[in-house]
Amino acid sequence: MNDLLGRLRGLLLDTGYTIDGVRERLGDVAATALSREETVPALRATAEGDPLATLIRLWWLGVPVEARRVPTALPVEELAAAGLVAVEDGRVTSAVHLQPWDAADAADAGGYVVSDRKVRPGDPALRPDHVVGAGGASANLAQLASRRPVGRALDLGTGCGVQVLHLAGRAEEITATDVNPRALELARISWALSGITGVDARLGSLFDPVEDDRFDLVVSNPPFVISPAGRFTYRESGFHADDFCRDLVRRAPRHLAPGGTCHLLANWLHVDGEDWRDRVGGWLTGTGCDGWVVQRDVQDPAEYVELWLRDAAEQGTARHRELYDDWLGWFEAANVTGIGFGWITLKDSGSLDPVVRVEEYGGPVELPVGGHVDEVLGAIATAHRLSDAELLGSRLVVAEGVLEERIGPPGAEDPARIVLRQSGGLRRRAVVGTVEAALAGACDGDYPLDPLLAAIAELTGEDHDDLRAKAPAALRPLIAEGFFHISTG
Incomplete structure (x- = not known):
């Protein structure tokens, strides 16, 4: 398998199937439309069937391509045996979504992320163990993480493995965990195609797979979606309300080495009669760590439900109205007025007087935030002490x-x-x-x-x-x- 993936990586790079190559091949209009999940402009831009256009159609757009147009160097039979493509009636169809990813820390010239195929309106329902690809939340977390070189790093809930691509250039050892076996399977393919080796992948929930370990850097884009039922592993934990994010915050400090930092994304509830700052700040109280919480966005319950029904391509389906109504009813019963999204950072500063700052800030920031997050934490601590x-x-x-x-x-x-x-x-x-x-x-x-x-x-x-x-x-x-x-x- 590693030999196959090594040859596939070489073909992708040689063909120009990279972030820059795809953008140039599609052009601005089609690339921008793809960011809105509109594929028609990209299909038009790749209609000529040259090798790069064929790879874009096969791996990114997920449409069948004629076998005769597939680059001769693409090992179709081996990829089919590995379950990455299917061949039928002279056509090749990808079984996964394979996208180039812009990670400066990925080895050599390019990084790649492998996930389940993107779901679009009219597609079959998602499987419960669906592995979602890299997107906006993945990029947000990568931008948030400290840029300091570290010894040991942990990617908790690795999913398709994208955060490892960003950690590879600055961590000597990387451990990645996930509760979903399929996620670890696809993540290993992502790492191999990105030229990354030596990742210690472990199966399990929360910090269970690393119970006795400590890390200099922990990052997590966890299944933070708040819903009445955990239907999809990649986004919902099955915990009640926002308890999963609360427990993640409270358990993180015991796995930080002295001076270690944890960065994670989270959702939290806004409940009638309660200040959300007290709610989330309470998660950090007693951790012994300095903390920084930033609420970047708030959605009302209807907006939130619509977002995640679109995420699973369930708008317009037979169950859409039922799912929408049940979800809103669940929020109403819990007196929920909104759902916040943001960043949480913890730092084991070793201080006997830890300081926590909880704030709302939705303005534009200079990227990457991780380039100055250590200064932010230092400034908060200095002002307090x-x-x-x-x-x-x-x-x-x-x-x-x-x-x-x-x-x-x-x-x-x-x-x-x-x-x-x-x-x-x-x-x-x-x-x-x-x-x-x-x-x-x-x-x-x-x-x-x-x-x-x-x-x-x-x-x-x-x-x-x-x-x-x-x-x-x-x-x-x-x-x-x-x-x-x-x-x-």
């Missing part, structure tokens, strides 16, 4: 890329609002007062904060003691959000 006296004695530096915006009527002497804006990183915005704005212009690490406040008081006529008393509360959020950092030079 500095005493008022330590903060007043510290030398602040305005972060690189922070810009100031003054907003007000034309010709006005004083602005109605002053905004600090980050041009990189999380690209946050913060409305500040004149004192914080003055500090942003003056803080270069040369002087402690207290003398700067004294100078501002002298220039503005404000009371120095009053500024000293108010400064820590005003500056902590700006330090936690990365507008200022503490100079160590």
Whole structure:
């Protein structure tokens, strides 16, 4: 099998079946339509039947191709024996979805992800152990994970194996787990086609397969979908409500090595009369880890149900109305007003005073988030742990890329609002007062904060003691959000 997959990889690369090759061959219109699951433009763009067009039709679009058009180097009979294609009446049909994947950490020139065929309206119902391909959530998690080189990494719930492609360039050892045997089978094919070897694949739920192990980095795109019944292994755990994500968060710290980090995607409920921040923050309380939770999106129950019925191509089917109604009724009985989606990061900082930040932030960010996630966690911890006296004695530096915006009527002497804006990183915005704005212009690490406040008081006529008393509360959020950092030079 490894020899077969090695030859197939070589053919894919030689033919140009890569992210760049497919994009160029399809053109912008067809490629963009595919992102909406519309295949007609791509079928038109590949109608000529050249080798690359044939591979796109076979592996990505999932349509039968005439055997005579298949590249002669493609080992059709061996692939059929391995269950990857079927041959009938002079036509070859793929049994799986094989897509190139843009992973800079994949070996050599290209990464590939193998999953079950994409389901589209009118297709047969999904099998319970369906293995979904890589998509937006996979890319989100890969962008979130820390870029630090690590010794041991764990991909919990590997699915088609896509996160391993991103871990391969920076982890010395990789373990991947899944509760679905078929997922591990297809993941191994993904890794082989991507030139990745040595992955320790284990079968089991949650952390059961790695009960005695600790890791420097844990990533997970788990089955977080909240539904009344666990019908599909790839998206639903069978746990009640959002208990699966809660348990995942609570169990993760015991599998982190000192200084280790866990990144995962999750859904959580918004329940009438309850603050979602308290709900999710409560998952992290008592873990002993620093934590950062970011809610990126919220959907009302109807939107959420429609999303996941579309995901399984169940819109328009005979059971659509029944499934929709039962799901909404289940949410209504639990007083659910919305479902949040976002990131959760845990870090074993070794502190006896762990800090957890829970926030809502849906704005655009500089990718990859993992390129500065360690700085974010450090800033949150620093803002929390500095005493008022330590903060007043510290030398602040305005972060690189922070810009100031003054907003007000034309010709006005004083602005109605002053905004600090980050041009990189999380690209946050913060409305500040004149004192914080003055500090942003003056803080270069040369002087402690207290003398700067004294100078501002002298220039503005404000009371120095009053500024000293108010400064820590005003500056902590700006330090936690990365507008200022503490100079160590």
